[in-house]
Amino acid sequence: MLMPVLTPAELWEATGRLAISEIFRLKDRTGRDFILPVTHEETVTFHAREIQSYKQLPQLWYHFQTKGRDELRPRGGLLRLREFVMKDAYSFDRDEEGLRTSFEKNREAYERIFERVELETYYVQAESGIMGGKFSFDFLAPSGSGENTLVVCETGDYAADLEVARAIPRAAELPEPLDAPEEVETPGVTTIEGLAELLGIDATATSKAMPVVKEDALVLALIRGDDRLSETKLYDALPGASRPATDEEIRSAFGAGGGSLGPIGFEGEVVADETLREGQFVAGANRDGWHLRGVQAGRDYEPRFADLREPREGDRCPECGGELRFRTAIEVGHIFNFGAFYSAPLGATFVDEDGTEKPLLGGSYGIGPARVLAAIVEQHHDEDGLVWPRSVAPYDVHVVVLSGLEEQGERVAELLDEAGFDVLLDDRDLRPGEKFADADLLGCPTRVTVGRKTLEDGAVDVRDRATGGEQRVELERLVEGVRR
């Protein structure tokens, strides 16, 4: 089906997604609000209100449609655009089990697609953001460019998006423990590097603090000094947290500036990374130019523990202890199990076998054709140009006709065309070298060269783009020769 692009804003108001900053908004001449959707959950769920009975379930609807996204900064060629085509499917089921089945079917379908187009992808847990729903998964295709970082174990048993990846960090190198925290003057020190150097300790023996605002209250996030805070994990651990605290808020709550913050003496909630559960660490003293040695969770402050750190290359795999590597990747597909997230606010219900009214349970399954192509190009090229996988090659056979043999070349092309191949015929009046170079650049799987010398023998040359292997094939056996 073909769904509309222009969408009444009320639908998005109802699900809460109107708040998303990158939604394209517009008004008609009477001032009514519309949006250009980034996905069509609201649209399909609105129409799914027509579903009355469990007997009409399950349903699976899909379309290819232009999507709009008011990007802060479009970039990356085909990867991040204000307008792009997406193939997305939406399932509706009567219960969790049905939803799981629909979800699995769509996942399998996508995996078969990626397999068929010869795209190396990893199926990984994704962050769902404000999309809602219980879980979502990404298909990530490693590539030279891309905006996702894929964390993979060297042994191949673990793969995850950096934003949600778990990892085992290197062990901390801690100095002798103290009986109680001890103040130490650290004038002018505002970085972990400076702190570790001044105190003559390893960065892993320090902690750093980041205050965030959650529903008008300050919360202190605490991680080990050598780590980076994962914002995704932080906001997962602190539902409702919205932004880093401002300098003024920090000053009034802690009585000190950004470089000297710590958990001791802070009135609000402290969320500490798991790495701080055991041992003593240096922390800010909440007094400019001072730190505390020997600060121990559980003894000196009572934090809630959570996984807050961003994994680093070289960390250990949570499954097997193997070394974790990073690869940049393109997100080529994203599938969601969102349950009643849309059907509940939009009132899309049905009557089940037992006579009760229930919300439809939904999933959505998106795949970006342009991104898939971009990823294929990244994974299938060499220094001369593209090397198309057969299933997505624009043509199966590229017939290069050398000048003066146009008629014979056309016959060869017709022969192949009649045999069912998609044929590209290059009969331009150019030097052979230029045509070969162009054929390499375009990257059709097979090249057939029609030249005078081979033609005298009643043959042509058939060349495989991927391997560069070339073979002389008699004209009578051309079709088999190409098919091989």
Place this chain on the structure above:
RNA sequence: CGGGGUGUGGCGCAGCCUGGUAGCGCGCUCCGUUCGGGUCGGAGAGGUCCCCAGUUCAAAUCUGGGCACCCCGACCA
């Protein structure tokens, strides 16, 4: 919004620091040559040097202002 960069024949760039006839490669036109991996030679056409103002005998070049585009960051279903 912050940081950086770029604007010069159709395309890609050099020249700018240190002001003085605007240059290179590719492409294009014509003649010849060559013809299974981007031939070779010759002749030629083509430019408000992003815009405005200023300094100067003289500005692509220096100064000020503006515009456009690109990259990085914030953001990101």
